[in-house]
Amino acid sequence: xxxxxxxxxxxxxxxxxxxxxxxxxxxxxxxxxxxxxxxxxxxxxxxxxxxxxxxxxxxxxxxxxxxxxxxxxxxxxxxxxxxxxxxxxxxxxxxxxxxxxxxxxxxxxxxxxxxxxxxxxxxxxxxxxxxxxxxxxx
Amino acid sequence: xxxxxxxxxxxxxxxxxxxxxxxxxxxxxxxxxxxxxxxxxxxxxxxxxxxxxxxxxxxxxxxxxxxxxxxxxxxxxxxxxxxxxxxxxxxxxxxxxxxxxxxxxxxxxxxxxxxxxxxxxxxxxxxxxxxxxxxxxxxxxxx
Numbered sequence: 001x002x003x004x005x006x007x008x009x010x011x012x013x014x015x016x017x018x019x020x021x022x023x024x025x026x027x028x029x030x031x032x033x034x035x036x037x038x039x040x041x042x043x044x045x046x047x048x049x050x051x052x053x054x055x056x057x058x059x060x061x062x063x064x065x066x067x068x069x070x071x072x073x074x075x076x077x078x079x080x081x082x083x084x085x086x087x088x089x090x091x092x093x094x095x096x097x098x099x100x101x102x103x104x105x106x107x108x109x110x111x112x113x114x115x116x117x118x119x120x121x122x123x124x125x126x127x128x129x130x131x132x133x134x135x136x137x138x
Numbered sequence: 139x140x141x142x143x144x145x146x147x148x149x150x151x152x153x154x155x156x157x158x159x160x161x162x163x164x165x166x167x168x169x170x171x172x173x174x175x176x177x178x179x180x181x182x183x184x185x186x187x188x189x190x191x192x193x194x195x196x197x198x199x200x201x202x203x204x205x206x207x208x209x210x211x212x213x214x215x216x217x218x219x220x221x222x223x224x225x226x227x228x229x230x231x232x233x234x235x236x237x238x239x240x241x242x243x244x245x246x247x248x249x250x251x252x253x254x255x256x257x258x259x260x261x262x263x264x265x266x267x268x269x270x271x272x273x274x275x276x277x278x279x280x281x
Contacts, residue, residue, distance in 0.1 A: 032268045035139070038140065041151040102242075
């Protein structure tokens with residue numbers, strides 16, 4: 001059951017990305033291009049998503065268990081640290097360079113866009129690099 | 139700043155966003171998990187607790203365009219970046235999202251909806267960085 005709900009949530013998430021225009025890199029870059037012909041659409045994607053998720057997330061904060069059982073896995077970290085800031089700045093740089101973030105990359109994989117294969121291969125390499133560096137006893 | 143009214147799509151953006159929010163709400167309420175794509179993908183690939191359901195979420199995301207095509211034509215996908223830019227972008231997105239503990243979905247949607255100060259800061263950082271990067275790319279280098 002948990003597997004089925006996770007699968008359906010993934011499917012729904014992907015449909016939302018496609019409908020929203022988030023899976024169109026040119027549209028994402030048009031949102032990030034404040035000095036050009038600015039397309040504010042993606043701000044509304046965030047507004048729509050947060051408006052719907054706000055109450056469920058607040059509810060989840062007060063629960064110790066999910067509805068299907070198992071722990072409520074909410075991030076417990078509170079500290080504002082350097083990895084959060086540096087990582088997010090690097091992520092934003094990559095997001096701006098091609099207009100693609102992880103969700104849309106995956107939602108586009110099976111549409112057969114050649115460039116997406118390259119992007120995902122590089123993204124997986126970046127993730128693996130992070131895992132490797134984490135394992136190094138510093 | 140000039141708004142590109144021709145390409146502004148407020149209703150599909152809001153509706154698509156609402157679907158994303160609904161998917162994130164279902165995953166947190168039923169499975170007790172944050173719908174952060176970079177985190178779920180890492181969990182699905184690297185193993186650990188909940189690997190199976192994380193992989194199934196990712197599978198659903200991968201299959202979304204095929205379901206879409208069962209009903210309608212896929213929306214336009216325009217990807218003009220060169221191979222070098224795509225490779226560099228992918229590396230930065232992959233490394234940065236793991237190092238910063240989240241991406242547009244985990245921090246930008248779920249984190250903001252949780253009213254998490256960490257996610258608010260992360261979102262401000264990647265938005266600012268994205269704006270600056272596109273400015274340099276388009277208006278300084280002219281790519």
